[in-house]
Each structure stands twice: as structure tokens, then as C-alpha cells.
Amino acid sequence: MLSAQFAGAAPGAAQCSGRASRAVVRAARARKAVKAPGSGGRAPPPSLAAPPSATALELAPSAPAKAEEQAPLGLERELADNGFRSTRRTKLVATIGPACDSAEMLEQLAVGGMNVARLNLAHGGHDYHRGVVERIRKLNKDKGFAVAIMMDTEGSEVHIMDLPSPIKAEKGAEFTFTVRDAATCAANCFAVSYDAFAEDTQPGDMLIVDGGMVSLEVVGKAGPDVIARVVDPGLILSRANLVFRRMGKTVRARNAHLPVISAKDWRDIDMAIEQGVDFIALSFVKSADSIRNLKSYVESRASRQISVVAKIESCDAVPNIAEIIEVADGVMVARGDLGAQVPFEQVPSIQKEIVMRCRQQGKPVIVASHLLESMHTVPTPTRAEVSDVADCVRQRVDALVLCGETAAGAYPLKSLEVLRGVATRIEEWVREERHGRLTLPQISTTADGLVSEELCAAAAMTADALQARAVLCFTRRGYMAGFLSRCRPDAPIFAFTDKQETRQMLNLLWGVSPFRMEFDGADGEQRIHRAFKLLKTRGLASPGELVVVVSDVRQDVGGVEDTIRSVQVRRVL
Numbered sequence: 001m002l003s004a005q006f007a008g009a010a011p012g013a014a015q016c017s018g019r020a021s022r023a024v025v026r027a028a029r030a031r032k033a034v035k036a037p038g039s040g041g042r043a044p045p046p047s048l049a050a051p052p053s054a055t056a057l058e059l060a061p062s063a064p065a066k067a068e069e070q071a072p073l074g075l076e077r078e079l080a081d082n083g084f085r086s087t088r089r090t091k092l093v094a095t096i097g098p099a100c101d102s103a104e105m106l107e108q109l110a111v112g113g114m115n116v117a118r119l120n121l122a123h124g125g126h127d128y129h130r131g132v133v134e135r136i137r138k139l140n141k142d143k144g145f146a147v148a149i150m151m152d153t154e155g156s157e158v159h160i161m162d163l164p165s166p167i168k169a170e171k172g173a174e175f176t177f178t179v180r181d182a183a184t185c186a187a188n189c190f191a192v193s194y195d196a197f198a199e200d201t202q203p204g205d206m207l208i209v210d211g212g213m214v215s216l217e218v219v220g221k222a223g224p225d226v227i228a229r230v231v232d233p234g235l236i237l238s239r240a241n242l243v244f245r246r247m248g249k250t251v252r253a254r255n256a257h258l259p260v261i262s263a264k265d266w267r268d269i270d271m272a273i274e275q276g277v278d279f280i281a282l283s284f285v286k287s288a289d290s291i292r293n294l295k296s297y298v299e300s301r302a303s304r305q306i307s308v309v310a311k312i313e314s315c316d317a318v319p320n321i322a323e324i325i326e327v328a329d330g331v332m333v334a335r336g337d338l339g340a341q342v343p344f345e346q347v348p349s350i351q352k353e354i355v356m357r358c359r360q361q362g363k364p365v366i367v368a369s370h371l372l373e374s375m376h377t378v379p380t381p382t383r384a385e386v387s388d389v390a391d392c393v394r395q396r397v398d399a400l401v402l403c404g405e406t407a408a409g410a411y412p413l414k415s416l417e418v419l420r421g422v423a424t425r426i427e428e429w430v431r432e433e434r435h436g437r438l439t440l441p442q443i444s445t446t447a448d449g450l451v452s453e454e455l456c457a458a459a460a461m462t463a464d465a466l467q468a469r470a471v472l473c474f475t476r477r478g479y480m481a482g483f484l485s486r487c488r489p490d491a492p493i494f495a496f497t498d499k500q501e502t503r504q505m506l507n508l509l510w511g512v513s514p515f516r517m518e519f520d521g522a523d524g525e526q527r528i529h530r531a532f533k534l535l536k537t538r539g540l541a542s543p544g545e546l547v548v549v550v551s552d553v554r555q556d557v558g559g560v561e562d563t564i565r566s567v568q569v570r571r572v573l
């Protein structure tokens with residue numbers, strides 16, 4: 001398992017000076033990689049080696065005694081191996097694509113700390129995504145993981161159509177972008193997915209390919225064709241995303257009148273609902289209306305709760321951030337497209353504003369894209385990438401998303417390992433420095449909610465003051481765990497729920513390790529005992545350790561059923 005030293009991936013690197021060569025660091029990494037499970041697939045992770053019968057984690061009646069004897073997996077194993085002071089609270093989201101979509105790779109990602117799998121509906125057909133969902137479900141069922149599934153809509157993206165292979169765009173070369181069938185145009189021609197492309201473009205506009213991988217200036221138009229000259233050279237990939245900009249006082253994307261949810265998106269959303277995913281991430285949100293619209297659609301059709309995450313990635317969304325956060329179940333700062341639509345130097349301040357607002361309003365906040373971009377092709381991150389991840393962790397975001405690094409990169413497992421290592425090390429530093437505390441306004445509108453919020457704030461403060469080993473809570477729908485997570489206590493939050501879907505949802509939230517436990521027939525004290533037993537079995541708690549327990553149980557009080565809420569300071573029995 002990862003050491004809490006440097007950035008997790010390489011203990012050797014911790015001792016290197018800033019002048020250490022990449023070669024030295026790489027050599028240290030390579031030594032570590034041989035030992036580390038889940039790093040590049042060199043050694044089989046323990047869960048792969050374990051017999052299938054020894055992998056169920058749930059404390060359910062169907063698997064009672066055995067489940068308590070199981071070894072922990074994923075984040076639980078990180079907790080058990082590292083001790084509570086050096087364990088990860090930031091959740092990791094991995095985009096699934098050809099580089100990591102096999103059952104074996106998915107399992108290694110789960111072992112390596114993937115909490116949520118992101119499926120980008122801009123790529124791959126329904127059968128492809130159904131297959132990935134099926135493999136993740138099987139992994140959760142057979143091996144006891146709670147990897148949640150997030151489907152991400154394509155949205156009103158303008159992109160070039162399929163290419164048989166990437167095209168090298170040399171500086172000064174001219175290319176044609178057209179709405180005609182590409183087969184009908186000459187060489188160096190790309191078909192574009194947006195019918196009004198030629199009308200919306202004028203000479204002098206900049207075409208930004210894949211968020212800046214290649215930039216071209218429009219030099220002419222001929223009917224449906226737009227001719228552009230390469231200014232910043234690079235590689236143009238199949239289905240590359242296109243944004244067009246006109247320089248002026250502000251930089252605006254010109255595809256602003258496209259619908260937020262296209263006909264294809266609705267078909268994709270129906271598939272996500274049919275598959276019963278945990279999260280739908282809506283791309284290119286402009287205002288709160290599209291979130292409301294999608295939420296009511298999902299609520300009317302889905303047989304389970306599906307959270308809607310608003311992706312902030314367009315210049316239209318930025319002025320409406322407050323109202324979008326208000327209605328969304330969570331927010332993703334999608335820096336790839338955002339940085340192509342607003343001047344990229346504004347991305348850090350927009351990210352910070354969104355993170356702070358979300359934390360104040362108790363909404364999960366996720367940061368995506370370019371975290372370890374160089375690891376697409378190189379097994380070591382740049383120091384600037386490490387610093388960017390550190391900055392996100394210091395802002396105490398709930399989750400970080402790897403995109404191309406895992407979906408299509410050469411080092412998916414290593415990228416996840418580096419992200420996990422950096423997050424873990426920086427969190428330790430944050431705890432030491434006590435950064436990132438916020439004064440949180442109350443958000444609940446119901447009396448019951450307000451009581452629960454106060455209770456959780458008190459529990460988190462008590463746990464910090466006493467340096468408790470963990471905060472425990474029992475939660476059916478996840479609210480208590482959400483309130484606790486929002487307070488960002490130093491100790492891990494162990495949330496016990498009787499629903500697998502709640503367990504998966506909680507896997508996105510900062511600091512929460514969700515477990516499934518049967519509640520029926522157990523009173524408050526019995527639940528606590530069950531929880532202690534489960535934690536001891538997994539090596540997550542030892543007798544005598546101090547924990548803070550938040551509970552709210554329905555109980556008969558003098559012949560009347562009432563909800564008894566409490567914060568208890570307990571020693572593990």
C-alpha cells in the first residue's frame with residue numbers, strides 16, 4: 001500500500017531535492033511499482049488473489065458471520081493499512097474507456113481507490129456502456145466494492161466526426177471544416193457535427209481543438225466550408241471537441257444557442273435511467289432550468305434515486321453559478337471545456353468560487369480534467385500537476401476526476417496511484433495546518449434537518465477536539481453522512497446504511513467510508529455493537545479507541561414512537 005510520504009507514488013521521491021532528475025524519480029517509481037499492488041498491474045492486488053467466497057463485505061443477513069471476517073478492500077484497505085491520520089478523504093473518479101474497461105482493469109482500479117466510475121456518453125455506444133455497467137455491478141456484487149457509476153452526457157458540444165487515425169496539424173497548414181459529408185471533400189478536411197458552423201463563423205475567429213491541443217485561425221469561408229490555418233500545432237484526434245472564439249472584450253463560445261440537452265442526450269439519459277446509475281452529470285449547463293427539467297424527468301421515470309450533477313463548463317453557466325448550485329445535487333468543475341470557453345487564466349478563480357459555494361451549501365463538488373494530463377503518455381506527473389492536485393485537495397473538494405489519463409492513457413493504474421498518493425499526503429498536511437475550515441451557514445429548511453445539522457456539526461467538532469479515531473453514523477438515505485462530510489472532520493466518517501444504493505452514492509462524498517449493514521431488528525445499541533464488530537474485523541478500529549457516534553433511531557418512548565437523536569463519545573468494545 002502507499003506510504004504517506006511524498007505524493008504516495010514514490011517514497012524515494014520524497015528524499016529527492018527539487019533538482020532531482022526525472023530519471024532518478026522514475027527509477028524510484030519503477031522500484032516502488034514492482035512492490036505496489038495495483039501499480040501498472042505488475043503484482044496481483046490482494047483482492048484478485050483472494051478466493052471469491054472471501055470477498056463479500058456487506059454485513060447482511062445473507063452473509064452475516066463470514067462478512068465480518070473479510071479483509072477490507074479499496075478505501076477501507078487504505079484506512080486499515082495507513083492508520084487514520086494518513087488516510088484519504090478525497091474521492092477519486094476514473095473515466096472508463098478502452099484503456100481500462102476490462103473486468104480485470106476495473107477491479108484493479110477499484111483496488112487502487114476508484115470510488116466512482118465515469119462513463120462519458122460522448123464516446124462509445126449504448127452497448128459499450130451497458131457492458132461496463134454490468135462489469136462494475138458484478139465487481140460490486142462479487143467482491144464487495146461500492147463503486148458508483150456516473151454517466152456524463154455529451155451535451156451541446158461541437159466536435160469533428162470520426163477519423164480513422166489522428167491527423168498531425170503543422171503550423172501554417174490549412175484545413176477545411178465542413179457540414180458536408182467529409183467523403184465529398186478533398187484532403188485535409190473534417191466533417192463537423194454542428195449544422196450552423198459556417199454561418200456562425202467568420203474570418204479572424206479562432207477554432208480551439210480539444211481545449212487547446214491545436215488552435216487554428218479562420219481565414220476564409222466557401223458555402224458550407226470553413227477554411228482555417230494552424231496557429232498552434234498539434235495532433236487532431238477522432239471526434240475532437242471544437243470551440244470557436246472571437247477575441248474581444250470577452251471570449252465567448254459561439255455555440256451558445258444549441259440546446260443544453262440534445263435529442264441524443266435524452267436517449268442517453270433514458271439509457272442511464274434504465275441502467276439505474278448513481279449519478280447523471282449534465283454537460284454544458286447554462287442555467288438552473290435545465291437541471292430542474294432533468295431532475296423532474298428522472299424523478300418521474302427512475303425507480304431509484306439518481307443524483308444530477310451540473311457540469312460547469314460554459315461561459316453561459318458562470319454568471320448563473322449560484323442558482324445552478326442551489327438546484328443541482330452536486331457540481332463538477334469541468335475545466336477542460338471551461339478553459340476553452342473562458343480565458344484559461346480565469347479557470348482557477350472560477351473553480352475556487354464554485355468549490356467554496358458548494359461547500360457552504362453542502363453540495364458535493366468535483367474537479368475534473370488535466371489533473372495529471374502528462375501521465376497520458378509519461379509515467380510521471382509534472383511537478384506543476386502535483387501542485388494543481390494539491391491545490392484542489394487544500395480546497396477540500398469532494399472528488400477529483402481523471403479523464404483521458406484512465407480512459408485512453410498509457411498508465412491508467414499509475415495515474416490513479418499518483419492521484420491517490422498526492423491526495424493522501426496533502427490531506428495530512430492540511431490536517432496538520434488546519435486549513436480549509438469554513439463557517440457553514442445552516443442549509444436545512446426543516447426542523448428535523450436543522451437538528452441533524454447541528455448534531456453533526458457538534459459531532460465533528462467533538463471528534464476534532466478529542467482526536468477521535470472515527471465518526472460513526474447510521475443513515476438510510478445518506479443525509480447524516482452528508483452533513484458530517486460537509487463539516488470536514490479530521491477523523492474518517494464511517495457511515496452504515498442498509499441500502500446498497502445509498503452506499504454507492506456516499507462513495508462520492510469527502511471523507512465518508514460507506515458500509516452496508518442490516519438495520520432491521522436492531523435497536524440503537526445493537527447497531528453500534530454491530531458497527532464496532534465490523535470495524536474491528538476490518539482492522540479499522542481496536543478495542544478501547546475513542547469514537548464519536550451520531551445516531552437517530554425511531555424508538556418507543558413511554559408508548560409513543562419518537563426519533564431519538566444523540567451524539568455519543570464511546571470507546572470501541
Ligand SMILES: Nc1ncnc2c1ncn2[C@@H]1O[C@H](COP(=O)(O)OP(=O)(O)OP(=O)(O)O)[C@@H](O)[C@H]1O
Nearest residue numbers: 095096097098120122123124336337403404407408
Ligand atoms: N467510452 C470511450 N470510448 C473511447 N474513448 C474514450 C471513451 N471515454 C473516453 N475516451 C477517450 O478519452 C479521452 C478523454 O476522455 P474525456 O471524458 O475527458 O473526453 P472528452 O472528449 O475530453 O470530453 P469531455 O469534454 O466530456 O471531457 C477522450 O477524448 C477519448 O479519446
Ligand SMILES: CC(=O)C(=O)O
Nearest residue numbers: 334335336337368369
Ligand atoms: C470533464 C469535462 O467534461 C471537461 O473537463 O470538459
